[in-house]
Amino acid sequence: MTTHAPRFWRSIPQRYNLQGTHCTRCNEYFFPPRNVCPNCRRGAHLEEYTFKGTGSVVTYTTIHNATEDFERQTPYNLAIIQLDEGPRVTGQIVSALEGVKIGMRVRPVFRILGKEGERGIIYYGTKFAPLLEPSCSHDKISSQKK
Amino acid sequence: MVSGIVSYGVYIPRFRIRLDEIARVWGDGKEVSEGLRVFEKSVPDLDEDAVTIAVEAARNALRRANVDPHRIGAIYVGSESHPYAVKPTGTIVGQAVCSSSSFTAADFEFACKAGTAAVQACLGLVSSKMIDLGLAIGTDVSQGAPGDMLEYTAAAGGAAYLIGREDLAAEIEGFYSFTTDTPDFWRREGMPYPEHSGRFTGEPAYFKHVVSAARGLMERLGTKPDDYDYAVFHQPNGKFPVRVADMLGFSRQQIEPGMIVPMIGNTYSASSLIGLAATLDIAKPGDRIFVTSFGSGAGSDAFSIAVKDRIEEIRCQAPSVQDYIGSAEYLDYAMYAKHKGKLRI
Missing domain, CATH: 3.40.47.10 (Thiolase/Chalcone synthase)
Known part of the structure; x- marks a missing residue:
C-alpha cells in the first residue's frame, strides 16, 4: 500500500500543537512556520513559537458535499480562525454544528484528521471547538465547604 | 517515600445516547435501563478515538497544575481500544502534550483496570526516584456488539493522572x-x-x-x-x-x-x-x-x-467531570451507529 507517513511525520509539530514561528524583531507571528520574516528579511530574529490555539471565527461555511476523505463526516463546519497571536488558519469546528457564529471564541482540540484506509496510519491533529471554561471557582468551592 | 497525585484531568465526549433508545431498537423495553441503573452513555465523535481522548485528558491534567511537560519521564496508557495494535498510544500522547523525547512509554491492557495498572507503574518509578513525573492514563472507546447487553453500557472517556513526589494534590x-x-x-x-x-x-x-x-x-x-x-x-x-x-x-x-x-x-x-x-x-x-x-x-x-x-489551588484550572457531563448532545441509534463505525460500507 502507498503511505504518506513521512510527509505526515514532518508536519507533526504543526498539526498537533500549532507550532509556528515568531519574529522577535517586528513581533509578528507566523503559521505555518516561516524560515524568513517577510518584514525584516535578513535582519529577522525568528524563534519557534507554539500557539495557544485560542482564537475567534472570522468566517465559516458548512460543508455538505465533501471530498472522498471527508464524505462520511458531512455536514461539518469549516472556518477561518484568527488565532489570538494574529495568524489566520483554516480548520474544522467540531461540537457546534448549529451554533457556530462569526466572532465566536474557539479553543484547539485534538482529533483524527484522516486515515490511510483500514491498514494505514491515522493522521491526528488540531481542530477547533467552542471554548469550555471550568465552571468551578474558588468562591464556589469555599461556599460548598461552609 | 511519599508519592501521589500531582494533578488530574478528564475528558468525556459530548455525545450521548439514552439507553431507552438502544432498547427501542432491540425491543428490550425500558426495564433494561432501570435494571442496569444506567440511563445514558457517552459516544465518541466521528473523529475521536482512545488516542484523542487520552490527549485531551492529559492536556487537562497538565493545565490544571500548570506542570512543565518536560518533567514527564514515563507515559503509560491503559486501554482496550488502542487504535493501533502495534504502535503505542503513549508516543502520540507524548508528542501532543509537548513532553521531551526523554521518556519511556508503553501501552497497557487489562480490560477495565489498565488505567490503574498504569498509575501503579508510575508510582514505582516515581517512588524509586527514577523519574520526576509519570503520566498514567485510562482511555477507552469501548465496544459492544449490536444487540448485546454490553452495548447498553460500553461508553467513551478518559482520565489522566500526573504522579509525582512534590506539590501533591493527594497522597x-x-x-x-x-x-x-x-x-x-x-x-x-x-x-x-x-x-x-x-x-x-x-x-x-x-x-x-x-x-x-x-x-x-x-x-x-x-x-x-x-x-x-x-x-x-x-x-x-x-x-x-x-x-x-x-x-x-x-x-x-x-x-x-x-x-x-x-x-x-x-x-x-x-x-x-x-x-x-x-x-x-x-x-x-x-x-x-x-x-x-x-x-x-x-x-x-x-x-x-x-x-x-x-x-484547592489546582481544582478550578481545568474542566470538572460535571462540566463534561453537563455538556451533552443526544444521538438517535442511527447516528450512534455511524459514530461507532457499526455501519460497514
Missing part, C-alpha cells in the same frame, strides 16, 4: 492488587467485539476481585470503611458498585460523588479513574478516598488516597 498512601485467571470477559486478536460469560462476570469476577483487593488493602493499612470520606468502585453498571460498597461496609453517601455511570456509562479503563476525579472535584483537604478498580480476566487494584491542601 497515595498505599495500594493492593488481587489477580487471578478468571475468563469472565475477553476479546480475541482481530475480533471487533468482546465476548463475556454473562452472569459469570458477577460473583466470581467483579465481586470476588473487588472485595479481595479492598479488604487486602484495608488489612495492610489497618483501616476500615469509616476511616474514609469517599469511596469509588469500578462501575460496569449502576448496580455492582452499590452492592460491593454494601458488602464492604461503605455507605451510599461515600460512593455518591464518584458514581458517574448512570449518566455516562462504563468508560472501561477510565471508569474508576473518572469516578476518582469526580470525587477529587469536591473533596476537601484532609479527606480520604478509597478507590478500587476492576479489570476482567481478572484483577482489582485498590488505593488509599489522602487529599492535600494543594487540591
Whole structure:
C-alpha cells in the first residue's frame, strides 16, 4: 500500500500543537512556520513559537458535499480562525454544528484528521471547538465547604 | 517515600445516547435501563478515538497544575481500544502534550483496570526516584456488539493522572492488587467485539476481585470503611458498585460523588479513574478516598488516597467531570451507529 507517513511525520509539530514561528524583531507571528520574516528579511530574529490555539471565527461555511476523505463526516463546519497571536488558519469546528457564529471564541482540540484506509496510519491533529471554561471557582468551592 | 497525585484531568465526549433508545431498537423495553441503573452513555465523535481522548485528558491534567511537560519521564496508557495494535498510544500522547523525547512509554491492557495498572507503574518509578513525573492514563472507546447487553453500557472517556513526589494534590498512601485467571470477559486478536460469560462476570469476577483487593488493602493499612470520606468502585453498571460498597461496609453517601455511570456509562479503563476525579472535584483537604478498580480476566487494584491542601489551588484550572457531563448532545441509534463505525460500507 502507498503511505504518506513521512510527509505526515514532518508536519507533526504543526498539526498537533500549532507550532509556528515568531519574529522577535517586528513581533509578528507566523503559521505555518516561516524560515524568513517577510518584514525584516535578513535582519529577522525568528524563534519557534507554539500557539495557544485560542482564537475567534472570522468566517465559516458548512460543508455538505465533501471530498472522498471527508464524505462520511458531512455536514461539518469549516472556518477561518484568527488565532489570538494574529495568524489566520483554516480548520474544522467540531461540537457546534448549529451554533457556530462569526466572532465566536474557539479553543484547539485534538482529533483524527484522516486515515490511510483500514491498514494505514491515522493522521491526528488540531481542530477547533467552542471554548469550555471550568465552571468551578474558588468562591464556589469555599461556599460548598461552609 | 511519599508519592501521589500531582494533578488530574478528564475528558468525556459530548455525545450521548439514552439507553431507552438502544432498547427501542432491540425491543428490550425500558426495564433494561432501570435494571442496569444506567440511563445514558457517552459516544465518541466521528473523529475521536482512545488516542484523542487520552490527549485531551492529559492536556487537562497538565493545565490544571500548570506542570512543565518536560518533567514527564514515563507515559503509560491503559486501554482496550488502542487504535493501533502495534504502535503505542503513549508516543502520540507524548508528542501532543509537548513532553521531551526523554521518556519511556508503553501501552497497557487489562480490560477495565489498565488505567490503574498504569498509575501503579508510575508510582514505582516515581517512588524509586527514577523519574520526576509519570503520566498514567485510562482511555477507552469501548465496544459492544449490536444487540448485546454490553452495548447498553460500553461508553467513551478518559482520565489522566500526573504522579509525582512534590506539590501533591493527594497522597497515595498505599495500594493492593488481587489477580487471578478468571475468563469472565475477553476479546480475541482481530475480533471487533468482546465476548463475556454473562452472569459469570458477577460473583466470581467483579465481586470476588473487588472485595479481595479492598479488604487486602484495608488489612495492610489497618483501616476500615469509616476511616474514609469517599469511596469509588469500578462501575460496569449502576448496580455492582452499590452492592460491593454494601458488602464492604461503605455507605451510599461515600460512593455518591464518584458514581458517574448512570449518566455516562462504563468508560472501561477510565471508569474508576473518572469516578476518582469526580470525587477529587469536591473533596476537601484532609479527606480520604478509597478507590478500587476492576479489570476482567481478572484483577482489582485498590488505593488509599489522602487529599492535600494543594487540591484547592489546582481544582478550578481545568474542566470538572460535571462540566463534561453537563455538556451533552443526544444521538438517535442511527447516528450512534455511524459514530461507532457499526455501519460497514
